[in-house]
Amino acid sequence: xxxxxxxxxxxxxxxxxxxxxxxxxxxxxxxxxxxxxxxxxxxxxxxxxxxxxxxxxxxxxxxxxxxxxxxxxxxxxxxxxxxxxxxxxxxxxxxxxxxxxxxxxxxxxxxxxxxxxxxxxxxxxxxxxxxxxxxxxxxxxxxxxxxxxxxxxxxxxxxxxxxxxxxxxxxxxxxxxxxxxxxxxxxxxxxxxxxxxxxxxxxxxxxxxxxxxxxxxxxxxxxxxxxxxxxxxxxxxxxxxxxxxxxxxxxxxxxxxxxxxxxxxxxxxxxxxxxxxxxxxxxxxxxxxxxxxxxxxxxxxxxxxxxxxxxxxxxxxxxxxxxxxxxxxxxxxxxxxxxxxxxxxxxxxxxxxxxxxxxxxxxxxxxxxxxxxxxxxxxxxxxxxxxxxxxxxxxxxxxxxxxxxxxxxxxxxxxxxxxxxxxxxxxxxxxxxxxxxxxxxxxxxxxxxxxxxxxxxxxxxxxxxxxxxxxxxxxxxxxxxxxxxxxxxxxxxxxxxxxxxxxxxxxxxxxxxxxxxxxxxxxxxxxxxxxxxxxxxxxxxxxxxxxxxxxxxxxxxxxxxxxxxxxxxxxxxxxxxxxxxxxxxx
Numbered sequence: 282x283x284x285x286x287x288x289x290x291x292x293x294x295x296x297x298x299x300x301x302x303x304x305x306x307x308x309x310x311x312x313x314x315x316x317x318x319x320x321x322x323x324x325x326x327x328x329x330x331x332x333x334x335x336x337x338x339x340x341x342x343x344x345x346x347x348x349x350x351x352x353x354x355x356x357x358x359x360x361x362x363x364x365x366x367x368x369x370x371x372x373x374x375x376x377x378x379x380x381x382x383x384x385x386x387x388x389x390x391x392x393x394x395x396x397x398x399x400x401x402x403x404x405x406x407x408x409x410x411x412x413x414x415x416x417x418x419x420x421x422x423x424x425x426x427x428x429x430x431x432x433x434x435x436x437x438x439x440x441x442x443x444x445x446x447x448x449x450x451x452x453x454x455x456x457x458x459x460x461x462x463x464x465x466x467x468x469x470x471x472x473x474x475x476x477x478x479x480x481x482x483x484x485x486x487x488x489x490x491x492x493x494x495x496x497x498x499x500x501x502x503x504x505x506x507x508x509x510x511x512x513x514x515x516x517x518x519x520x521x522x523x524x525x526x527x528x529x530x531x532x533x534x535x536x537x538x539x540x541x542x543x544x545x546x547x548x549x550x551x552x553x554x555x556x557x558x559x560x561x562x563x564x565x566x567x568x569x570x571x572x573x574x575x576x577x578x579x580x581x582x583x584x585x586x587x588x589x590x591x592x593x594x595x596x597x598x599x600x601x602x603x604x605x606x607x608x609x610x611x612x613x614x615x616x617x618x619x620x621x622x623x624x625x626x627x628x629x630x631x632x633x634x635x636x637x638x639x640x641x642x643x644x645x646x647x648x649x650x651x652x653x654x655x656x657x658x659x660x661x662x663x664x665x666x667x668x669x670x671x672x673x674x675x676x677x678x679x680x681x682x683x684x685x686x687x688x689x690x691x692x693x694x695x696x697x698x699x700x701x702x703x704x705x706x707x708x709x710x711x712x713x714x715x716x717x718x719x720x721x722x723x724x725x726x727x728x729x730x731x732x733x734x735x736x737x738x739x740x741x742x743x744x745x746x747x748x749x750x751x752x753x754x755x756x757x758x759x760x761x762x763x764x765x766x767x768x769x770x771x772x773x774x775x776x777x778x779x780x781x782x783x784x785x786x787x788x789x790x791x792x793x794x795x796x797x798x799x800x801x802x803x804x805x806x807x808x809x810x811x812x813x814x815x816x817x818x819x820x821x822x823x824x825x826x827x828x829x830x831x832x833x834x835x836x837x838x839x840x841x842x843x844x845x846x847x848x849x850x851x852x853x854x855x856x857x858x859x860x861x862x863x864x865x866x867x
Contacts, residue, residue: 489553
């Protein structure tokens with residue numbers, strides 16, 4: 282076996298797994314390995330903050346389908362990864378988080394930047410590899426990369442900082458990649474029989490369809506059945522929006538057309554989705570989940586089958602292979618719903634047209650608070666735009682090849698009604714973790730992985746404040762993106778709860794900010810402030826064109842303080858006060 286240093290073993294294993302980019306902040310803990318990144322063909326992209334690096338690795342992996350890699354200094358550098366790795370966990374992103382730690386001879390002594398780094402990531406990674414001996418550097422590194430792909434999620438590679446040095450005999454392992462099957466024969470046959478006898482089948486196209494590159498196979502199955510297709514929550518890129526059978530996303534601020542159609546289903550094929558609890562909650566006043574329908578769930582993780590929703594058939598398999606198998610079985614038998622394909626197509630078209638008309642006419646929010654805020658701001662200096670009108674204009678101007686990341690927050694959540702995509706690996710959200718500061722760094726990582734595609738992020742002013750410094754990364758590292766900031770001077774999602782439950786007693790919800798466009802210009806990017814609706818589309822088109830010239834643009838849109846539906850109410854109820862001095866706050 283070749284003789285090399287542990288640093289060389291690490292770097293050679295990264296190269297064997299196709300790593301060309303890593304995100305992080307340099308540090309003495311891994312400097313010996315970092316010193317040879319460049320000759321190994323690995324670019325270390327320095328970020329402003331380690332959380333941004335973790336999100337960039339997430340965006341990189343979600344676009345490329347390959348590993349995203351982040352690395353930082355032990356201790357505080359590593360703890361800054363935690364939020365981003367949790368987001369990657371719920372996005373099923375194969376991120377490898379490399380965490381150098383305190384040297385082996387001083388652990389437990391309370392030395393400089395010492396922390397117990399494995400417990401931080403225990404519940405938000407699929408596998409944790411700890412290098413307990415320098416001679417195992419390549420072995421443990423390779424296993425972290427293999428497990429990230431095998432289990433569709435982040436892994437941690439933990440390395441005592443003194444283990445980068447020395448001389449060892451090493452064989453660099455070759456990556457292990459498995460072929461995923463369609464599932465059990467009996468479950469696939471039962472699924473096909475349910476679909477064959479369905480009157481109103483509906484397909485939910487989930488994140489697994491994107492990850493397994495199964496959009497075409499999902500499309501073929503839907504076309505054969507004449508079944509409407511809805512996207513699972515925050516996977517709007519899992520089926521082409523221009524297709525006649527596409528009916529939009531479920532979940533918060535999703536498509537009424539899709540919700541109405543699935544409410545009438547007698548058989549639902551949940552293809553590549555865990556049917557997460559937040560993505561099937563009632564919305565628009567509709568408890569749309571079909572209570573009496575037969576549910577077929579396909580997921581490559583058997584633990585997800587029937588976990589959230591009661592199912593009739595569970596298929597543990599790859600979404601792509603399962604769709605191919607079910608279609609083949611259906612083609613070999615009589616299919617009841619083929620007789621009603623024409624009527625179903627008419628129904629689908631009518632529901633979609635009605636929803637599009639409603640969106641066109643839904644100019645602003647109409648609750649009392651929003652109307653008050655619109656009137657109040659009309660008396661202030663400056664123009665403030667209605668968020669829904671802005672989102673519609675952005676939708677119209679969106680390039681067909683665009684990748685879009687959205688942050689958490691009120692306006693960003695409302696954008697779920699307006700974001701449509703033609704190709705997979707185009708839409709990135711923080712999924713179930715729902716953390717602020719997600720969108721900008723994630724789209725930066727996506728742009729690194731797909732430099733020829735247009736990269737756009739959406740963020741409110743609150744979330745933007747957590748990550749806007751990464752614009753400096755864009756400028757310094759020449760990674761051009763377009764960042765849209767909805768500047769409504771408030772924490773909107775939580776403020777809505779103070780409206781509905783706390784009689785408009787606003788605590789810590791207002792944000793008086795400087796011009797974000799000016800801040801962007803101060804960081805070396807282009808900055809544009811928009812206060813007229815007719816300027817929204819042209820500004821987006823100009824910014825996207827500027828990306829081709831290597832320019833990053835921040836588009837600051839001045840929005841009213843009107844608010845959409847409450848984001849969540851599961852932990853809220855009308856307040857009860859027992860102490861006399863608080864009773865006025867009931």
